[in-house]
Amino acid sequence: MIKRILSFCFVLVSLTSTAQVDVDLEYYLKPGYSYNPDIPTPESVLGFQIGEWHVSHDQIYMYMKELAEASERVKLEVIGRTYEQRPLMMLTISHPDNLAKLNAIKFQRSQLRDPAESRNVAIENMPAVVYMGYSVHGNEPSGVNASLLAAYHFAAANEVEDDLKNIVIIMEPGINPDGINRFASWVNSNRSIHMNGDPMNRELNEAWPRGRTNHYWFDLNRDWLPVQHPESRSRIAKIQEWKPNLVLDFHEMGTNSTFFFQPGIPSRNHPLTPRKNFELTEKIAQYHAKYLDEIGSLYFTQENYDDFYYGKGSTYPDVQGQVGILFEQASSRGHLQESVNGPLSFAFTIRNQFTASLSSFEAAVAMRQELNNYMRDFYLDAKKDADADINKAYIFGVNEDIGRTYHLADMILQHEIKLYGLKEDITINGTNFKANKAFIVPLNQPQYRLIKGMFETRTEFQDSLFYDVSAWTLPMAFDMQFMTLNSKILNLANVEEIQKGLSKPKGKVNGAAGAYGYAFEWSEYYAPKAAYELMKKGYNVRVSHEPFEINSELKFSRGTILVDKGRTKASNQEFFEDLQAIAQETGITIQSVDTGYTRGINMGSPSIDVLEIPEVALLVDNGVSSSEAGEIWHLLDQRFEMPITLLPTENFNYADLGRYNVIIFPNGSYSDISASGVEALSNWVRDGGTVIARGRALNWLNQNKIGKFTFKTNTEEDSTLQKSYADLSNDQGAKVTGGAIFNVKLDLTHPLGYGYSHQELYTFRNSNQFMEPSENPFANPLVYTDKPLASGYVYPFNLEQMKNTAMIRVSAHGRGKVIGFVDNPNFRAFWFGTNKLFLNGIFFGQTISGSSAR
Structure with missing residues (x-):
């Protein structure tokens, strides 16, 4: 026993010693290759060896530029810019003969997606295309650092030149430049010369919000389908342009793990993904195993991870005749960290990722024809499925809101899907769709399976565990009318094909300058933006709590906005020109009002409130969900152009709350707020402030007696005496609500319901928090129905708990209001349908009657 302990200690000491000495390039490179000395190594450009420091994004760009200038195999392209204006790079690496005919190769590949042309394509002569995407999560740095080695290898290795005649690599060295830079700055700033790997070391514990996410703290690996961010839109454009056979997605996981490569858990594949995809993934896995065996790395496969949600990098390809491969490397999270498997060095993590790049390349070379045949067959089979489908198209639209409709149409167009605009009014099964306010997506087109994945509702599943969400039905996310069409309806409708690059709709002003006043409905998505712009200019902006008519x-x-010049010194013409400009920008229709003597209520009615311009503080930092805070920041900053204060929780205790009239508490814990901070907040709300809070923030507010929110605490009864220990993980996982869509009922007369025209609404839920409705029925503007499940998986007991509970509950506190959301109305920036509930809280919370919230 003593000998075993001494032996283990010797191994640890040896590994620690090896981890701390500098490694050379030979540590990474696979034996048997020779390299062109005219091609610069990463060290020759950066001034340090890969793994010694974390590369920043500007250093990556610097090296890739040098590489492209030196190698005739490499072409560097800037395909976009991040929010922080960093260049988004794409390298094309192949034999020079291929680089001279890239457009011809792309055209040939496009024919694989066209069943009418694909049978004539000479597969035996067609190159395979491999996309290599590194570090979509900025604090998973082994990938982005390995990309420099991979680029060097494919540019300089003499032995790969012949293989490159049959392979085109499109490489994205750093998918998330802003997050990569944030993380590299942290770990490099806290790196010691003499490292000890202590997990408690500051270097290994980056500050909030950490480097995983992009500028607005979004997880870009969930954005491949929604494409709400510039990084995703630029990448998807290239993916659709090239139609790669393999899509490689390099990630990291917990330090105490090893190395994962797909396939994932077979029972959790999406049903629209063909079985052949799994078989190809498994065949490719043999190459990874061989290469990792050679360097003695531990690994696993077919556990933990799945291929269900089509919005992830390794799954998005699977519904398009491609094979997505996820790699997960145990993370050093810095330069060295202790793990259960011994000291884990940054260099070691990089070597595994680089090795997986090489194994993938060998698989692509060996399986080139098989992979191209699979893509061709995938679309031939999709054509057969589309022909057999009794449904021939989907129609969607919102008659009152062209903004939401535009955004869904724009999202669909990013994925090389044909889309048609409706040019006449039609009625289907009693539902009216208006000309120029609805779109039709035919199913009989190559992207049949992807379209089904976007529009389908699914409530039955082979497995009850999901790595990500179980539902993302896009028309539900946008809260819009949609239904399937048969071929007869589609053929009869007057439609016009929409081209990519769809322009945002423009608004207008009906009437002339010098009117008594002006009005616009709150139903348009960008109506809040218009209201804010008008208030910012100093105009008098009011909201009507009752309906009215002009000239019969x-x-x-309810919720209509009334605008007049107020106390500004603007002339009638200047005011009118401002209205025109704002209408044009936001897509709203503004109507002139020629008299205050309107029907229903008059323009001076006490049922009309003057609105204060929102002065918003958003709580951020320790304890706050960074993703949720980022979604709010992005919504207000990017879409509605409203300046907000990102207020750190540690500053809250001494902040001047009088600067704000709305304070937002995202899901999180707020232990940094002291007793004096709680008292200040309580007084601020009592004086008329509006708090908008979600999730666990409601528990904190309730505990501190700022508003009243109560939750169900029921537990499921289970009298089983003994269960199999092997089933423990699955049993617990099945009870998690990872993400599904539910039916809720909205009070359209409540200020939080303004702008909606139907009581029925869809909400997205990914928690098991069940809020009891208020005893005051006027304080429950949004509740779950008695049949809440609309799409996705939910554990039966949780479904029962959810029925008739509150999704939104309003609580009065003095003269102020606390508006509590159970679900996230701004989920991943594509849940457009519930954004307005949140914005109504910001704009109209001040107008909610106190008696309705007690």
């Missing part, structure tokens, strides 16, 4: 012809709903 024009009817306006």
Whole structure:
């Protein structure tokens, strides 16, 4: 026993010693290759060896530029810019003969997607295309650092030149430049010369919000389908342009793990993904195993990870005749960290990722024809499925809101899907779709399976565990009318094909300068932006809590915004020109009002409130969900152009809360707020402030008696005496609500319901927090129905708990209001359908009657 302990200690000491000495290039490179000395190594450009420091994004760009200038195999392209204006790079690496005919190769590949042309394609002569995407999560740095080695290898290795005649590599060295830079700055700033790997070391514990996410703290690996961010839109454009056979997605996982490569858990594949995809993935896995065996690395496969949600990098390809491969490397999270498997060095993690790049390349070379045949067969089979499908198209639209409709149409167009605009009014099964406010997506097109994945509702599953969400039905996310069409309806409808690059709709002003006042409905998605712009200019902006009519012809709903010059010194013409510019930008229709003597209520009615311009503080930093805070920041900053204060929780205790009239508490814990901070917040709300809070923030507010929120605490009864220990993980996982869509009922007369025209609404839920409705029925503007499941998986007991509970509950506190959301109305920036609930809290919370919230 003593000998075993001494032996283990010797191994640890040896590994620690090896981990701390500098490695040379030979540590990474596979034996048997010779390299062109005219091609610069990463060290020759950066001034340090890979793994010694974490490369910043500008250093990556610097090296790739040098590489492209030196190698006739490499072409560097800037395909976009991040929010922080860093270049998004794409390298094309192949034999020079291929680089001279890239457009011809792309055209030939496009024919694989066209069943009418694909049978004539000479597969035996067609190159395979491999996309290599590194570090979509900025604090998973082994990938992006390995990309420099991979680029060097494919540019300089003499032995790969012949193989490159049959392979085109499109490489994205750093998918998330802003996050990569944030993380590299942290670990490099805290790196010691003499490292000890202590997990408690500051270097290994980056500060909030950490480097995983992009500028607005979004997980870009969930954005391949929604494409809401510039990084994703640029990448997907290239993916659709090239149609790669393999899509490699390099990630990291917990330090105490090893190395994972796909396939994932077979029972969790999406049903729309062919079985052949799994078989090819498994065949490719043999190459990874061989290469990792050669360097003695531990690994696993077919556990933990799945291929269900089509919005991830390794799964998005699977519904398009491609094979997505996820790699997960145990993370050193810095330069050296202790793990259960011994000291884990940064260099070691990089070597595994580089090795997986090489194994993937060998697989692509060996399986080139098989992979191209698979893509061709995938689309031939999709054509057969589309022909057999009794449904021939989907139609979607919102008659009252072209903004939401535009955004869904724009999302669909990013994925090389044909889309048609409706040019006439039609009625289907009693549902009206208006000309120029609805779109039709035919199913009989190559992207049949992807379209089904976007629009389908699914409530039955082979497995009850999901790595990510179980539902993302896009028309539900946008809260819009949609239904399937048969071929007869589609053929009869007057439609026009929409081209990619769809322009945002423009608004207008009906009437002339010098009117008594102006009004616009709150139903348009960008109406809040218009209201904010008008308030910012100093105009008097009011909201009507009752409907009214103008000249017995024009009817306006609750939530209509009324605007006049107020106390500004603007002339009638200047005011009118401002209205025109804002209408044009936001897509709203503004109507002139010629008299205050309107029907229903008059323009001076006490049922109309003057609105204060929102002065918003958003709580961030320790304890706060960075992703949720980022979604709010992005919503207000990018879409509605509203300046907000990102208020760190540690600053809250001494902040001047009087600067704000709305304070937002995202899901999180707020232990950094002291007793004095709680008291200040309580007084601020009592004086008329509005708090908007979600998730666990509601528990904190309730505990501190700032508003009243109660939750169900029921537990499931289970009298089973003994269960199999092997089933423990699955048993617990099945009870997690990872992400599904539910039916809720909205009170359209409540200020939080303004802008909606139907009581039925869809909400997205990914928690098991069940909020009891208020005893005051007027304080429950949004509740779950008695049949809440719309799409996705939910554990039966949780479904029962959810029925008739509150999704939104409003609580009065003095003269102020606390608006509590159970679900996230801004989920991943593509849940457009519930954004307005959140914005209504910001704009109209001040107007909610105190008696309705007690």
